[in-house]
Amino acid sequence: MITRRRLLGMSLVSLGALALGSGLRQIAFAADAFEVTHTDAEWQKLLTLDQYAVLREKATEPPESSPLNAETRPGLYACAGCALPLFSSTTKYDPGEGWPSFWAPLPHAIVTAEDHSYGNNRTEVLCRRCGGHLGHVFPDGPKPTGLRYCIDGVAMVFKPGAVG
Ligand code: FE
Numbered sequence: 001m002i003t004r005r006r007l008l009g010m011s012l013v014s015l016g017a018l019a020l021g022s023g024l025r026q027i028a029f030a031a032d033a034f035e036v037t038h039t040d041a042e043w044q045k046l047l048t049l050d051q052y053a054v055l056r057e058k059a060t061e062p063p064e065s066s067p068l069n070a071e072t073r074p075g076l077y078a079c080a081g082c083a084l085p086l087f088s089s090t091t092k093y094d095p096g097e098g099w100p101s102f103w104a105p106l107p108h109a110i111v112t113a114e115d116h117s118y119g120n121n122r123t124e125v126l127c128r129r130c131g132g133h134l135g136h137v138f139p140d141g142p143k144p145t146g147l148r149y150c151i152d153g154v155a156m157v158f159k160p161g162a163v164g
Helices: 004-013 040-046 049-055
Strands: 073-079 085-090 110-115 122-127 133-138 148-151 156-160
Touching: 040 049, 040 133, 085 148, 085 156, 110 133
Parallel strands: none
Antiparallel strands: 073 085, 073 156, 110 122, 122 133, 133 148
8 A cells, every 4th residue: 555655755856966055955765764653543643633734744824824923932943743843933034925934944854855746846845853744945035045944834833942
């Protein structure tokens, strides 16, 4: 049986080259390489319906729907699926698109994959630890990276506090 996770794995590209500027390196990874794995039934118990739709089925939350858009306190944004810290408040900015956005992820927090869905050529952002879909990254962000990580707020949990 071909599971959704296996389809995901087969759709990922194996490019070692730098893409879209510094800081975004597309890497190859196998479908079962994620440290945190669950069956679909387990994910459905662990996540809310909206979290499951985004993290496991790659849905996109409606723009302007996330309370995290307005979050300005210092802290870390962690994966709602596995709690891995993904982004720091120090890289958060508002491009006016309607989703929480950052110009860089935390080190070793995310992986990327080519996404050709809906006839577009986009770069998908996934949690490095559980493979959860987080959003996309675009090459129109601010300095110093020039990248815009456009992330579904429902895929993250904000942990206010000092940013190391
Ligand atoms: Fe995760």
